[in-house]
Amino acid sequence: MASPLLCLAAAALAVAVLVSATEAWRATPPPLPVLPIPSAPQLRWQRREVIMFFHFGMNTFTDSEWGTGSEDPSLFRPAGLNATQWMDAARAAGASLVILVAKHHDGFCLWPSDYTAHSVRASPWRGGRGDVVREFVGAARARGLDAGLYLSPWDRHDQRYGEEVAYNEYYEAQLHELLTGYGSVSEIWFDGAKGKNATNMTYHFQEWFQTVKQLQRSINIFSDDGPDVRWVGDEKGYAGTTCWSTVNRSMITIGEAGIEKYLNAGDPRGRDWVPPECDVSIRPGWFWHKNETAKPLSQLLEIYYNSVGRNCVLLLNAPPNSTGLVEDADIARLREFGAAVATVFGTDLAAGSEARASSERGARFAARNVMDGRDDTYWAPTAEDGRRNGYWIELRRRPGARARAFNVVRIQEHVALGQRVERHAVYVDGAPVANGTTVGHKRLHRLPCPVAGTTVRVWITALRGPPLLSAVGLHYDPFVASDTM
Secondary structure: OOOHHHHHHHHHHHHHHHHHHHHHOOOOOOOOOOOOOOOHHHHHHHHHOEEEEEOOOHHHHHOOOOOOOOOOHHHOOOOOOOHHHHHHHHHHOOOOEEEEEEEOOOOOEOOOOOOOOOEHHHOOHHHHOOOHHHHHHHHHHHOOOEEEEEEOOOOOOOOOOOOHHHHHHHHHHHHHHHHHOOOOOOEEEOOOOOOOOOOOOOOOHHHHHHHHHHHOOOOEEEEOOOOOEEEOOOOOOOOOOOOOOEEOHHHOOOOOOOOHHHHHHOOOOOOEEOOEEEEEEOOOOOOOOOOOOOOOHHHHHHHHHHHOOEOOEEEEEOOOOOOOOOOHHHHHHHHHHHHHHHHHHOOOOOOOOEEEEOOOOOHHHOHHHHHOOOOOOOEOOOHHHHHHOOEEEEEEOOOOOOOOOEEEEEEEEOHHHOOOOOEEEEEEOOEEEEEEOOOOOOEEEEEEEEEOOOEEEEEEEOOOOOOOEEEEEEEOOOOOOHHHO
16 A cells, blocks of 8 residues: 555645646736737728829819819820729839829819719710729729728818818718719728818818728728828828827828928837828929929938838829820839838848847747747847846847848837837947937838948837737848948
8 A cells, every 4th residue: 555645745746747747738928018009991091001102183184283173074094094004003002001092172173973064074085974983992992902092081172161060971971972873982081181271161071081981980080190001291202200099180281381390200109000191203293294203212221211111101192194104114113112111121141040139028028029020929128127227129030050240120119019219229249339219100210321231139118018029030131332321
């Protein structure tokens, strides 16, 4: 017969094994989100990074940027309009969403609206039976692109403009036409621009916004104020060096001067998740002008680093000409731009590195997650770690192998659980090479010169909660001269 002590030992061992097995099945949960956080459509939008704008309309035929509203519809005659060619231009640039200006400030509608005679129906194009919006969205879907629409609130043609109820009813009726007659629309643009001497008009933005969400639940609404995507505050394509996705919408009045700096930087205390979109044209003007040409590749890449590389989505405009085609030279530049971005970021020189960090929340949140190329995994440290020593993550490039030089450092937060990083610094083999404030969806640092170090460490300050990094990457950019980096 076994002794009582032996029985007790066996029982203790059985309990230990049972506890160990129970612990093994108990996964560490994710950290709590830091509010506010993005909606699913906002996350999808942010991950697009580059989208395209197409300004086309009456201004294309009058060599102007802001039409008067008195233009004769007979001027609109794009003999060779081919929306598929536009989509090929967008794909060449790496875009996944295309937005058409369906009505600009001159009030001319690119679809046969039932609520005005000032539209393509009154033009000679397609014998008055054409519909640019329909051709646009059809071509987008055929090329695997999502479609968006711009509908200007300011209307210099319609005589109801200035009559609060009548014009708001007219505008809302056109929203219904566009959002019920053309299938899924991923983004709708409400431009706050209005001339200094324009007729006084009160827009019913809140009614419009609620109508939009009723008609298209997964759509993102753009305006100065969001509610889903905000203007970045300039038309250069540059976000602030500090750029929060959060703002307080109560502090923003659409179209009001003086809000540009607030929109450009965002607000770390903001209660609303409204990330910025950087709109800029490939040419000096938004509409096509015969005497204008596309920006050089170096300038487009500078815009990319200062928009996508600062927690924004880049909305790049390519205006079709009066024939109805994007200029060959513009397409060539878009293709050059898309290829350059793919060349720089298509190869991650951090691949194969060993990752370690100041701490790890658990196996599911290991430092190595920053190199797996996935949006849904991330490194998470313990909260106590940051309070003691600060947070850091380090990549040790493969020992024994000749490390290729890099001049771009990419850092990405897992923003699905909120934006957290307030300051960060990058060190290579112990020497500081870059520093900044916010990170957000993506932060890109171009270094003063290429480096070939073996140890890259990122130090992080995040007082709003432990930082969650989804990616740290190293890249080489051969397109930017060292004296401009």
